[in-house]
Amino acid sequence: MAVIIDGKAVAARVKARAAKEAAALAERGVTPGLAVVIVGSDPASRIYVNNKKKACQETGIYSEEYALPEGTSQGELLSLVERLNHDPKISGILVQSPLPGGLDEAALVEAIDPKKDVDAFHPYNVGKLMQGRQIFLPCTPAGVIELLNSANVEIAGKNCVVIGRSDIVGKPMAMLLMQNNGTVTICHSKTQNLAEICRGADILVSAVGKAGFVTGDMVKPGAAVIDVGMNRDENGKLCGDVAFKEAEKTAGCITPVPGGVGPMTIAMLMQNTVTAAKLQKGLC
Ligand code: GUN
Numbered sequence: 145m146a147v148i149i150d151g152k153a154v155a156a157r158v159k160a161r162a163a164k165e166a167a168a169l170a171e172r173g174v175t176p177g178l179a180v181v182i183v184g185s186d187p188a189s190r191i192y193v194n195n196k197k198k199a200c201q202e203t204g205i206y207s208e209e210y211a212l213p214e215g216t217s218q219g220e221l222l223s224l225v226e227r228l229n230h231d232p233k234i235s236g237i238l239v240q241s242p243l244p245g246g247l248d249e250a251a252l253v254e255a256i257d258p259k260k261d262v263d264a265f266h267p268y269n270v271g272k273l274m275q276g277r278q279i280f281l282p283c284t285p286a287g288v289i290e291l292l293n294s295a296n297v298e299i300a301g302k303n304c305v306v307i308g309r310s311d312i313v314g315k316p317m318a319m320l321l322m323q324n325n326g327t328v329t330i331c332h333s334k335t336q337n338l339a340e341i342c343r344g345a346d347i348l349v350s351a352v353g354k355a356g357f358v359t360g361d362m363v364k365p366g367a368a369v370i371d372v373g374m375n376r377d378e379n380g381k382l383c384g385d386v387a388f389k390e391a392e393k394t395a396g397c398i399t400p401v402p403g404g405v406g407p408m409t410i411a412m413l414m415q416n417t418v419t420a421a422k423l424q425k426g427l428c
Contacts (some may be wrong), residue, residue, distance in 0.1 A: 146369070146395035147295065154294045155287075155407035159203055162414040166204040169421055176421035177206040177233045178262065178413075181224065182240040183247065184214040188374075189240045195410055196238070203414045206233060214244050221247065222255050229257040235421035236262030238413070241312070259423055262416040265311070273316060276323050279423060280416045282316035287408025288349060288370050289320050295397045297368040300325035303344050307331045307358070307385070308351035313372055317349055338362075350385040360390025369398040372405050 166176055178200055182193045193209065200207035210224060221239075228237045237260045243249050253261070258268040264280040272278045292299060304326035308314035318328045326347065331338050342348055342362040350358045351372035363369055373385030384401030392398050399405055422428040 146392040147397040148392070149291050149295050149370075149397055149399045149404060151287075151291060151399055151404040151407045154291055155411035157294075158287075158290060158408070158411035159199060159414055162205075162411070162418045163203045165415075165418045165422075169418065169425075169427070170204060172425075172427075174421055174425050174427075175204075175206050175233075176235045176417045177208070178236045178238065178417045179208045179210065179228045179231070179234045180238050180240060181210045181212070181221070183212045183216050183221070184244040186242065189242070193240055196413060199410045199414055200417075203418075205414060205417050208234065216247075218247055218251070221252055225252060225255045229255075229260060234260065235424055236260050236413075236417040238263055260420055262413060262420055264316070264416070270311075270316075273319050280419060281320070281412060282312070283412040283416065284313050284351075284372060284405060284409045285317040285320045286412045286415075287405055288317060288372070289324065290408060290412070291370060291399060291405065292347065292368060295368065297347065297397065299347065302326050302346035304328045304347040304349070305331060305342055305345035306349045306351065307338070307342070308353075308372070310351060313351040317351065317372075321347070321349075352385045354385055355383050356385075356387045358386040358391060360387060360394055363391045363394040365394050366396035367394070369395040370405065371399050371401050373401060374406065 180193050197207050228234050237256050239252050253265045258266045261269050264282040269280055304321040306314050306317050309330050309332045318330050321328045339362045343364050347368045349370045355375040355377050369391050371384035371386040375383050377383045382402050
């Protein structure tokens with residue numbers, strides 16, 4: 145039976161580290177600040193944003209929320225981002241995704257000052273990540289690396305398979321695993337022999353968004369299985385991509401959903417906000 149990786153515990157340690165750094169900054173008169181912009185009334189986004197605000201409070205980070213109605217225009221959002229770019233109280237800006245249809249998310253992300261881009265979504269920061277010279281680590285993939293480290297999973301030289309090629313998870317996840325000297329394969333909806341490729345994985349990261357997508361027979365004995373999926377099962381219960389009960393019989397270690405990767409994303413965001421504050425004050 146697999147060891148279950150406790151994402152809540154690891155996230156608490158990361159947040160405590162960020163809080164310590166924030167307290168040291170406060171002694172020098174610098175308070176890190178995060179602005180979160182949310183448009184419309186997507187219930188999942190509402191929960192994420194509330195959790196981010198709560199984490200800020202716990203970490204000693206000042207936060208501002210801009211909850212804007214569904215009909216907010218691109219121009220209004222661009223003006224808000226521009227204002228936040230120049231607001232000295234704000235170290236990090238996050239525009240909660242997804243945005244309502246009709247808004248150009250990519251253009252908004254590009255309007256954020258790269259030094260305040262705590263999601264690491266701006267093309268400048270994506271490029272820096274490609275070069276291995278990043279300032280901000282992409283939150284969810286960085287959280288996955290922390291989880292692997294916490295479970296003493298060696299990445300160097302190992303076969304790492306990432307299922308999913310999104311800009312938020314799949315692609316940056318592959319980059320970080322490669323930076324850690326993993327041998328990385330990215331699988332997606334057009335991949336042939338997916339199950340066979342997964343069976344060769346020492347580290348299997350699933351970011352598909354489909355409940356039960358990774359079945360027990362796709363897991364190599366002893367593998368580290370990281371589930372980035374956030375889905376609802378037929379009873380409306382939160383679940384990941386991995387058929388947990390099957391996979392935990394074969395895996396060496398595995399993350400649960402909830403309580404695995406989810407809490408890590410927010411913890412890494414806190415770390416990035418502290419880093420952003422330091423960067424803007426010339427302290428790193
Ligand atoms: N929506 C779901 N996850 C994220 C995230 O990490 N950042 C932003 N901005 N939106 C999200």
